[in-house]
Amino acid sequence: MTTATTIGLLHPGAMGVTLGSSAINVGHTVLWASDHRSEESRTRATVAGLTDVNTLESVVKQSKVIFSICPPHAAIDIATSVAEAEFTGIYVDANAISTDTTATIKSIIEAGRSSFVDGGIIGPPAQKQDTTRLYLSGARAEEVEAMFEDAMLQGIAVSEDVGDASALKMAYAAYTKGHSALLLLSRALAKANGIEKHLLNEWALSQPHLASLCEREGRTAAKKAWRFNGEMREIAATMQATDLPGDVHQGAAKIYDRLAGFQQGSEAPSVAEILQQLVHPTDSQAT
Helix, strand or coil: CCCCCEEEEEEECCCHHHHHHHHCEEEEEEEECCCCCCCHHHHHHHHCCEEEECHHHHHHHHHCEEEECCCHHHHHHHHHHHHHHCCEEEECCCCCCCHHHHHHHHHHHHHHEEEEEEEECCCCCCCCCCCCEEEEECCCCCEEEHHHHCCCCCEEEECCCCCCHHHHHHHHHHHHHHHHHHHHHHHHHHHHCCCCHHHHHHHHCCCCCCCHHHHHHHHHHHHHHHHHHHHHHHHHHHHCCCCCCHHHHHHHHHHHHHHHHHCCCCCCCCHHHHHHHHHCCCCCCCC
């Protein structure tokens, strides 16, 4: 039976709130800090049943375990803020970050009196059981796994070695999100050369699933490109740290850079809009 504890969640994005909901549904209390957060975040947190304690300092003071779930570029800053607030519990970094970034955050957290657990989430925001897994590694990974017994989000401790959970996340996303970028790039190349209709005709003959896959994956990836670009660079760094080529995912990061502006729209862009932005980029991030 799960022992109830108080969890701090930084910050309640689409994935974060489902982790929070999963924890609440098995008896835990989940805190968050609304200070400097958007109205959209406040709404998500309220609907999920999270308890607002206003400030990071209050989250740190009251929580036994803190989960960091944020865009990769913010992971080190959040860990630093928690360490500076003198957190003394278990800090779980569940972000899509490289093994080197994980090691940096471990050093930041353990410089104080906290324990560090490496995490990586694979799957969509958890709406039902058996769809989403939180992989964990580190000396206290099994303690965190036990917190999600019978929860929608499944905890899985893979080892006591920090970095293993992040490496698993990087290896998985190297294909899933890298594949989406490559598919869009293939079609953008055809568009740029004026032969897109011929590519689509050939796909219909030899790869009949690709047009619908491009539509589905492309629209989803474009809407999330502002996060995927950083994740691609973290994957590239993990590849390079393992003496594997990181160029493929550095290129994927540049593809997502061109699409990052689609974050602002209320709806996912059409494939035509995505291809136009790839072939004739208009935003300042395009390279």
